[in-house]
Amino acid sequence: MTVRIAYIEEPPFYWTGDDGRPTGADIELAEVVLRGIGVTSIAYHRTSFAEFLPGVREERWDMNVPIFVTAERAQQVSFSAPVWTIGDGFLVRADNPKVLTSYEAVAARGDVRLGLIPAQVQVDAAKAAGVSDDQIMLFNDQPEAVAALMAGRIDAFAATALGNRATAATNPALDAVDVDAGKPGAELIGAFSFSTSNPDLREAVNAGLRGYLGTPDHRARMAKYGFTRTEIDGVVGRAPDA
Structure with a gap:
């Protein structure tokens, strides 16, 4: 079989x-x-x-x-x-220069760009917290989003907290931040x-x-x-x- x-x-x-x-x-x-x-x-x-x-x-x-x-x-x-x-988390550049610890923190700063993957639950969580469409950049997959983060095109990438910790552990230029997504x-x-x-x-x-x-x-x-x-x-x- x-x-x-x-x-x-x-x-x-x-x-x-x-x-x-x-x-x-x-x-x-x-x-x-x-x-x-x-x-x-x-x-x-x-x-x-x-x-x-x-x-x-x-x-x-x-x-x-x-x-x-x-x-x-x-x-x-x-x-x-x-x-x-598993809960949500952000990948950010080392030391989290814009102090992004929640979706609400992203929504509160118009200069912040958040990377997301279409159709994942993090898209709904971000929008529910007030993140605007012009703050969101969509990517096909995690490697593409991480490359954009490293290049400074986005300030954070939202995915699972566990997955982000694993990525940050192999890249000293990145930090992982657990966030409260407020999801059921x-x-x-x-x-x-x-x-x-x-x-x-x-x-x-x-x-x-x-x-x-x-x-x-x-x-x-x-x-x-x-x-x-x-x-x-x-x-x-x-x-x-x-």
């Missing part, structure tokens, strides 16, 4: 390694769970964030790596049991997603997740990528939200 899974470039969750193969915390999780339910072959498809939901909905592949669960997305795809809970709890939950016409795979993955999440092996694998008890304990034993 072969399962096709899509991913994007967003360390430490998923990215393409130096050897050209997908790697990352959620890649390892997918491989352990899929092998555990009898999958013999995994085919990875690198794509863009904007193509995640259309691609799996149209069955161009079978599942997506974990993304945030939202009510709007749950109308388009089926989500697995949650696999992590469900929007902080990440899960695999599937076509609504493929309930068998979703349920098989859920069965695998129920037996694996929170185990010593799971915690050890995730710890390599910066995950702590905070990101894991909040979802262990939780049922799917959609």
